Amino acid sequence: MIPSIEFHKNLPSSSALVYGAWRMADGADTSAQTALKKIKLCLELGITTFDHADIYGDYRCEALFGEALKLEPSLKHKIQIVTKCGIKLISAKYPDRRVKHYDSSEAHIRSSVETSLKLLGVERLDALLIHRPDPFMNAHETGACLDALVTEGKIGAAGVSNFSVSDFNLLQSAMQTPLVTNQLEISLLAQHTFLDGSLSQCQQHKIRPMAWSPLAGGRLFGDHETAKRLHPALQDLAQAHGVDIDAVAIAWLLAHPAGIVPVVGTNNLERMARLGDAFKVNMSLETWYHLWTLAAGKEVP
Numbered sequence: 694m695i696p697s698i699e700f701h702k703n704l705p706s707s708s709a710l711v712y713g714a715w716r717m718a719d720g721a722d723t724s725a726q727t728a729l730k731k732i733k734l735c736l737e738l739g740i741t742t743f744d745h746a747d748i749y750g751d752y753r754c755e756a757l758f759g760e761a762l763k764l765e766p767s768l769k770h771k772i773q774i775v776t777k778c779g780i781k782l783i784s785a786k787y788p789d790r791r792v793k794h795y796d797s798s799e800a801h802i803r804s805s806v807e808t809s810l811k812l813l814g815v816e817r818l819d820a821l822l823i824h825r826p827d828p829f830m831n832a833h834e835t836g837a838c839l840d841a842l843v844t845e846g847k848i849g850a851a852g853v854s855n856f857s858v859s860d861f862n863l864l865q866s867a868m869q870t871p872l873v874t875n876q877l878e879i880s881l882l883a884q885h886t887f888l889d890g891s892l893s894q895c896q897q898h899k900i901r902p903m904a905w906s907p908l909a910g911g912r913l914f915g916d917h918e919t920a921k922r923l924h925p926a927l928q929d930l931a932q933a934h935g936v937d938i939d940a941v942a943i944a945w946l947l948a949h950p951a952g953i954v955p956v957v958g959t960n961n962l963e964r965m966a967r968l969g970d971a972f973k974v975n976m977s978l979e980t981w982y983h984l985w986t987l988a989a990g991k992e993v994p
């Protein structure tokens with residue numbers, strides 16, 4: 694069973710692995726019944742936390758998830774929902790929009806929260822993340838709005854995604870409530886956050902980072918030089934632990950002392966059923982650095 698973790702003492706416990714809904718409306722079968730099957734499989738495995746964003750699936754994924762929950766409303770009490778806002782996409786849903794842009798204004802955050810609550814069919818979002826750092830953000834307006842949403846009980850907590858250390862510090866300095874996570878791209882193929890201060894900041898403030906695309910969106914299994922260097926080592930470890938190589942790649946994230954919470958995105962039910970295997974892999978320090986070195990293509994200085 695995938696274990697539980699705590700993002701913040703004021704929030705319900707979360708699962709140590711989160712299921713990301715970004716790809717949920719991809720592919721041929723986008724029925725609510727299939728979405729429900731995925732949610733139930735996650736719950737059987739111990740994955741209780743689901744990651745959304747208003748824009749996923751061209752503004753379709755939250756609605757699909759909500760339709761699935763309508764088929765079995767009791768599930769709402771067993772799950773935690775993280776969603777995001779702040780990106781405005783060019784979309785047929787918004788025909789007047791001329792340019793893709795960010796919007797961190799109170800008006801947009803509030804209207805996005807109301808839409809997410811309605812589409813998901815829940816009374817509260819466990820966490821709301823600002824999706825990307827916005828060069829036009831008025832931190833005082835955004836921070837006050839996030840605080841107010843917590844006070845009003847519309848969201849359990851606020852967090853950010855893809856924020857640099859300084860963007861994080863700026864927004865936090867304008868808030869009373871703590872930012873509970875920074876959702877970052879972290880994987881064997883995306884090592885930058887280990888070195889740019891982002892993960893150090895999380896450790897310093899005891900904030901659990903979430904890792905998006907922990908398998909590099911499938912590129913880890915691609916036909917390129919880095920994957921070719923990594924595969925034999927991943928395969929050896931997978932064989933030694935009786936798991937698949939994706940479990941080893943996720944275990945590499947779980948092993949890190951920052952307490953990384955991977956957000957996985959497979960739509961394949963067989964792969965989903967094996968997600969818990971990552972917790973069977975014991976990774977020594979040397980093995981961790983062996984994989985780091987193969988991924989980086991050079992030894993550490």
Ligand SMILES: NC(=O)c1ccc[n+]([C@@H]2O[C@H](COP(=O)([O-])OP(=O)(O)OC[C@H]3O[C@@H](n4cnc5c(N)ncnc54)[C@H](OP(=O)(O)O)[C@@H]3O)[C@@H](O)[C@H]2O)c1
Pocket residue numbers: 712713714715716744745824854855876877904905906907908909910911912914939956957958959960961964
């Ligand atoms: N905050 C942000 O800016 C941001 C950005 C991107 C994503 N996210 C979040 O992160 C979540 C996960 O992202 P992700 O879907 O890119 O994560 P991921 O788990 O790294 O990648 C999933 C993709 O990899 C493929 N895959 C998995 N195992 C495979 C294997 N053994 N062989 C071949 N292909 C394999 C999957 O295909 P199958 O479906 O066929 O298994 C799927 O297309 C998203 O759902 C979203 O919630 C956040």
